[in-house]
Amino acid sequence: MLSYAKTVYCPNCGSLKIQPKNLDKNGEIFTFTIVRRGFGRMKDRAPYGLLTVLSADGCKILGILSNNSNLSELKIGKKVVLESIDEQSNPTYRFI
Numbered sequence: 001m002l003s004y005a006k007t008v009y010c011p012n013c014g015s016l017k018i019q020p021k022n023l024d025k026n027g028e029i030f031t032f033t034i035v036r037r038g039f040g041r042m043k044d045r046a047p048y049g050l051l052t053v054l055s056a057d058g059c060k061i062l063g064i065l066s067n068n069s070n071l072s073e074l075k076i077g078k079k080v081v082l083e084s085i086d087e088q089s090n091p092t093y094r095f096i
Contacts, residue, residue, distance in 0.1 A: 024056035025082040026096070032065075032074050049074050053093055063091040 009016050030052045038046035049065030051074075065074070066083050073095060080093040 023059060027053040027055040027061070027080055029074065029076055029078045029080060030054040030060055031076060034071055034074070047071060051080070051093060053080055061091060063093050066092050066094040069094055
């Protein structure tokens with residue numbers, strides 16, 4: 001299992017034998033939704049794009065679209081690149 005958040009054990013089997021793996025920062029939008037009413041730490045950020053990104057490595061990663069991206073440009077298959085990973089939220093992507 002791959003995890004972008006730091007963890008000390010495998011959430012599937014509980015094993016402590018985990019190793020970090022670097023993923024390609026490039027990918028494409030596999031699916032998405034536009035969140036119009038955020039909650040918790042994301043409530044002031046709405047509306048925002050919530051994405052499932054298919055990385056160039058073949059992994060599906062949940063992320064959000066960067067603030068400066070145009071939501072009207074969201075479409076399945078659009079190329080994106082990882083912009084940052086915030087320990088308090090999902091990975092952030094921007095359009096290429």
